[in-house]
């Protein structure tokens with residue numbers, strides 16, 4: 390008899406220990422702010438483990454990242470994780486951001502080196518008075534506050550790295566400095582993730598290496614983004630979106646199918662934790678979470694917290 394694939398389950402995602410997190414970026418305009426909060430309102434009832442908010446290149450979104458995280462703390466029951474980079478800043482400046490996060494009630498930071506100030510592909514030079522790299526930054530955060538720290542991981546190697554071994558050495562340094570979770574750059578071939586995971590485990594690293602899943606909302610943008618981050622866009626993926634430039638409805642169905650195929654294959658191989666790059670849009674991610682067996686909760690943590698007006702009226 391055929392064995393049943395783990396992705397063909399009938400229990401809820403929660404019962405099977407599925408844990409999800411969502412990544413958002415801080416909005417630039419009032420319109421973007423509105424669509425971000427619509428996405429948050431739709432995804433929050435799925436009760437993610439945490440939701441993260443990115444930090445623009447070189448700290449360019451420092452205030453907006455902080456404002457978004459603060460609003461999440463004030464108006465939702467979500468656990469925000471604020472991203473932080475150490476590029477182009479003194480350690481005193483970075484420490485002030487960590488302290489401000491801690492004072493605002495942030496208990497989780499995603500610590501990153503950041504891209505070189507001259508842009509991706511330029512040689513990275515640490516700020517003379519700054520943290521040297523992401524591992525150094527993790528140590529700084531841990532010295533300042535009792536904050537959970539997640540870091541990045543690169544199944545296909547970071548473009549600056551000479552080898553995958555160098556990447557894994559850096560990951561090890563980040564773990565030794567106190568990181569307790571790594572979130573991967575997006576990838577489209579699961580075999581790449583599993584091969585990387587094997588090497589990470591062989592090097593003695595035992596923290597969760599959570600796959601970062603990017604639903605392809607826009608193929609051209611994804612390809613462009615991938616070329617800058619060292620992620621491979623396989624030919625078969627390009628072929629799937631081929632000829633659909635003027636057909637958004639089919640594109641969306643294909644995007645959902647591609648992401649579902651990837652995520653369910655990961656489930657079949659025993660993966661339980663997923664980090665979704667939402668691009669501030671809910672629909673594809675919501676559908677994939679539904680396939681994972683997750684349903685909107687009706688109780689604690691399941692909805693946006695009452696606004697001050699609702700509280701007064703209660």
Ligand SMILES: Cc1cc2nc3c(=O)[nH]c(=O)nc-3n(C[C@H](O)[C@H](O)[C@H](O)COP(=O)(O)OP(=O)(O)OC[C@H]3O[C@@H](n4cnc5c(N)ncnc54)[C@H](O)[C@@H]3O)c2cc1C
Pocket residue numbers: 442443444445446447472473474499500501502503504505513514522523524540541542547549550551555556557559560572573574575601
């Ligand atoms: C989950 C995730 C979230 C991210 N969020 C953000 C964000 O919010 N804001 C943002 O600006 N960027 C973000 N990035 C991108 C990240 O900042 C860039 O990839 C950056 O170039 C590397 O930072 P890191 O902390 O990932 O790298 P690290 O872990 O510090 O390094 C990655 C690899 O590069 C090698 N390396 C580092 N420095 C050098 C050097 N000088 N010479 C040679 N090799 C070197 C390391 O050895 C390591 O192998 C994110 C990436 C991921 C995967």
